[in-house]
Amino acid sequence: MEPRQSRNPMGRLLRTYGRDHWHALALGLLASLVARVADLMPPLLLGLAVDTVLLDERAFDLPGVPTAWLPATPATQFVLVGGLVALSFLTSSVFHLLRGRALNRFAQRVQHDLRVDSYDRLQRLDSAFFDSRQTGELMSILSNDVNNLEQFLNGGVDGASRLGVMVGGIVVILLVLDASLALVALAPVPFVAYFTYRYVGIYQPTYTAVRESLADLYSRLENNLGGVRIIKTSTAETYERDRVARASWDYFEKNWAAIRISTTFFPSLRVIAGVGFVLTFLAGGLWVLQGSVAGVAGSLTVGTFVTFIFLTQTLVWPVSEFGEIINLYQRAKASARRIFDLADTQAAVRDADDAEPLQVTHGTVEYDGVSFGYGRGTVLRDVDVTVPGGTTLGIVGPTGAGKSTVVELLVRMYDPDSGAVRIDGQDLRTVTLDSLRSAVGYVSQDPFLFYGTVRENIAYARPDASEREVEDAARRANAHEFVRNLPDGYDTLVGERGVKLSGGQRQRISIARAVLADPDVFVFDEATSAVDTETELLIQQSIADLTAERTTVVIAHRLSTVRHADTIVVLDDGRVVERGTHEELLARDGLYANLWAVQAGQIDDLPPEFVARVRGRAAEIRTDGDGDEGADESTDQ
Numbered sequence: 001m002e003p004r005q006s007r008n009p010m011g012r013l014l015r016t017y018g019r020d021h022w023h024a025l026a027l028g029l030l031a032s033l034v035a036r037v038a039d040l041m042p043p044l045l046l047g048l049a050v051d052t053v054l055l056d057e058r059a060f061d062l063p064g065v066p067t068a069w070l071p072a073t074p075a076t077q078f079v080l081v082g083g084l085v086a087l088s089f090l091t092s093s094v095f096h097l098l099r100g101r102a103l104n105r106f107a108q109r110v111q112h113d114l115r116v117d118s119y120d121r122l123q124r125l126d127s128a129f130f131d132s133r134q135t136g137e138l139m140s141i142l143s144n145d146v147n148n149l150e151q152f153l154n155g156g157v158d159g160a161s162r163l164g165v166m167v168g169g170i171v172v173i174l175l176v177l178d179a180s181l182a183l184v185a186l187a188p189v190p191f192v193a194y195f196t197y198r199y200v201g202i203y204q205p206t207y208t209a210v211r212e213s214l215a216d217l218y219s220r221l222e223n224n225l226g227g228v229r230i231i232k233t234s235t236a237e238t239y240e241r242d243r244v245a246r247a248s249w250d251y252f253e254k255n256w257a258a259i260r261i262s263t264t265f266f267p268s269l270r271v272i273a274g275v276g277f278v279l280t281f282l283a284g285g286l287w288v289l290q291g292s293v294a295g296v297a298g299s300l301t302v303g304t305f306v307t308f309i310f311l312t313q314t315l316v317w318p319v320s321e322f323g324e325i326i327n328l329y330q331r332a333k334a335s336a337r338r339i340f341d342l343a344d345t346q347a348a349v350r351d352a353d354d355a356e357p358l359q360v361t362h363g364t365v366e367y368d369g370v371s372f373g374y375g376r377g378t379v380l381r382d383v384d385v386t387v388p389g390g391t392t393l394g395i396v397g398p399t400g401a402g403k404s405t406v407v408e409l410l411v412r413m414y415d416p417d418s419g420a421v422r423i424d425g426q427d428l429r430t431v432t433l434d435s436l437r438s439a440v441g442y443v444s445q446d447p448f449l450f451y452g453t454v455r456e457n458i459a460y461a462r463p464d465a466s467e468r469e470v471e472d473a474a475r476r477a478n479a480h481e482f483v484r485n486l487p488d489g490y491d492t493l494v495g496e497r498g499v500k501l502s503g504g505q506r507q508r509i510s511i512a513r514a515v516l517a518d519p520d521v522f523v524f525d526e527a528t529s530a531v532d533t534e535t536e537l538l539i540q541q542s543i544a545d546l547t548a549e550r551t552t553v554v555i556a557h558r559l560s561t562v563r564h565a566d567t568i569v570v571l572d573d574g575r576v577v578e579r580g581t582h583e584e585l586l587a588r589d590g591l592y593a594n595l596w597a598v599q600a601g602q603i604d605d606l607p608p609e610f611v612a613r614v615r616g617r618a619a620e621i622r623t624d625g626d627g628d629e630g631a632d633e634s635t636d637q
């Protein structure tokens with residue numbers, strides 16, 4: 001399931017996401033070229049003015065312009081040069097504006113496409129993937145990594161084009177103006193290149209460590225905010241503050257190590273560039289003054305010297321940015337790799353190439369020799385159960401017996417390790433996931449409500465449903481009454497995770513959602529949290545209403561919920577240990593009869609070996625939870 005590391009992720013980024021916006025990139029690069037060429041003009045014009053107008057060392061000329069067209073007096077020549085400098089600045093400003101807009105647009109559009117696409121791929125991955133990854137880590141990919149790419153596509157691409165044009169342009173100009181002084185001015189460039197190369201080698205691993213510790217910090221924060229109620233009720237604020245502080249300190253240390261390297265690098269680079277500048281200044285100045293330096297002859301006009309001084313100064317910036325561009329590039333490459341690795345992760349549960357839509361005729365559900373484990377150990381062992389179309393199956397059993405796992409396989413959150421789950425004879429692995437999940441309505445133990453109105457939550461699976469349909473569904477789920485009494489009725493906003501509603505209310509909204517979706521097969525996982533007797537009755541009544549017409553699988557913690565089911569299976573440790581109707585199972589006097597007796601409060605009548613077994617289990621659970629590790633993990637949940 002884990003993908004191979006993406007090779008050449010930056011190439012792939014440009015091919016996959018850059019292609020649609022290439023015109024913005026092309027316009028940005030072109031504008032960058034024109035703007036930078038315009039930036040190079042003023043020093044050249046200044047040199048020309050010094051030599052030809054101020055010092056009158058040679059005749060005034062402009063390359064490519066006939067002499068007859070040029071002004072004759074020094075003052076008008078000077079004004080012309082001034083006008084050309086102004087024109088350069090104007091051109092530079094207009095094209096910098098174009099460059100900024102176009103490159104930013106390119107980066108922002110790629111960022112948008114990439115984020116939406118990555119999220120979409122992520123949400124289609126299977127449950128096993130989400131079991132193994134922390135939400136904070138995934139959030140960090142969708143936010144940080146996508147942002148890193150945007151930074152490179154904007155700042156990095158711009159910096160690289162500036163570097164190319166400025167350095168390339170300056171090198172050519174300097175060589176043409178005076179090859180000897182150009183060699184002096186460019187002497188530091190190989191050092192800068194080597195120094196940067198070394199820097200990247202050292203910085204890269206430290207940056208990877210920074211990113212990993214940031215993902216850990218995000219995971220910790222995300223986990224804690226999700227469990228904030230438990231933190232409060234366990235008065236664990238100080239403990240959690242310390243844990244966040246440890247994760248944050250770790251991030252600080254890793255980041256500080258990276259910052260120390262980068263803050264040393266840039267000033268050091270400036271030292272090299274500064275040495276180059278001073279050498280150029282001295283050599284050029286002495287050549288102008290005395291025609292030779294340390295025995296090396298040179299001839300230079302004052303104007304050329306002035307141009308050199310300006311251009312070498314201009315050279316310092318792009319060259320010292322070289323490291324930063326490499327830095328941005330390295331970060332972006334690592335981010336692109338993580339994003340593409342995520343994109344390449346194949347869900348184990350996905351549509352087969354020849355998957356066909358599920359055809360429901362009777363709605364018969366069949367588990368045929370199903371065994372399954374979540375990786376380690378086996379949770380379901382050789383489960384054989386058939387639910388004829390239109391009938392109700394009740395699943396009961398002690399906690400952890402595997403009841404929820406049975407229905408997770410029915411909505412294909414996972415595939416069985418052996419055996420098959422079928423609906424109307426079609427193996428679920430051969431049908432499309434969309435058709436399966438539209439056919440099976442699932443109300444889970446802890447229903448999730450999205451932030452939004454009650455109406456939006458009920459109409460989640462059918463956003464086009466009319467007001468009347470939504471209300472009908474709510475009526476059938478016994479939710480209409482309480483929804484009407486909410487402050488804004490169906491337009492009441494339910495908070496994140498629907499915290500403003502009680503467990504029983506959330507479950508009824510969730511049932512209404514399933515009613516509206518009108519599935520062929522209905523799966524109901526009864527809430528384990530206690531609801532009052534009235535709510536329990538209301539829920540049971542709406543379930544009974546729904547089950548009358550369709551195949552239903554009900555997981556019951558209160559056995560009264562499944563008392564009237566056509567068949568009840570009793571699961572224990574992943575095996576079906578008993579099956580039959582309520583009366584048949586009571587008559588067997590086995591596990592079901594004992595569980596029934598416990599719920600009816602007739603504990604004294606239970607067989608001693610059952611009581612001993614339950615007590616043994618309780619002791620086991622207590623021993624497991626004793627150590628520090630156990631306590632730690634429980635807060636992690």
Ligand SMILES: Nc1ncnc2c1ncn2[C@@H]1O[C@H](COP(=O)(O)OP(=O)(O)OP(=O)(O)O)[C@@H](O)[C@H]1O
Binds near residue numbers: 379
């Ligand atoms: N996503 C998962 N990853 C790993 N193990 C899991 C996962 N979900 C459940 N399990 C394990 O599988 C076993 C069966 O869990 P399951 O939730 O199916 O039991 P259950 O009978 O529904 O329990 P309860 O009555 O408490 O809801 C348990 O041991 C549980 O720890």
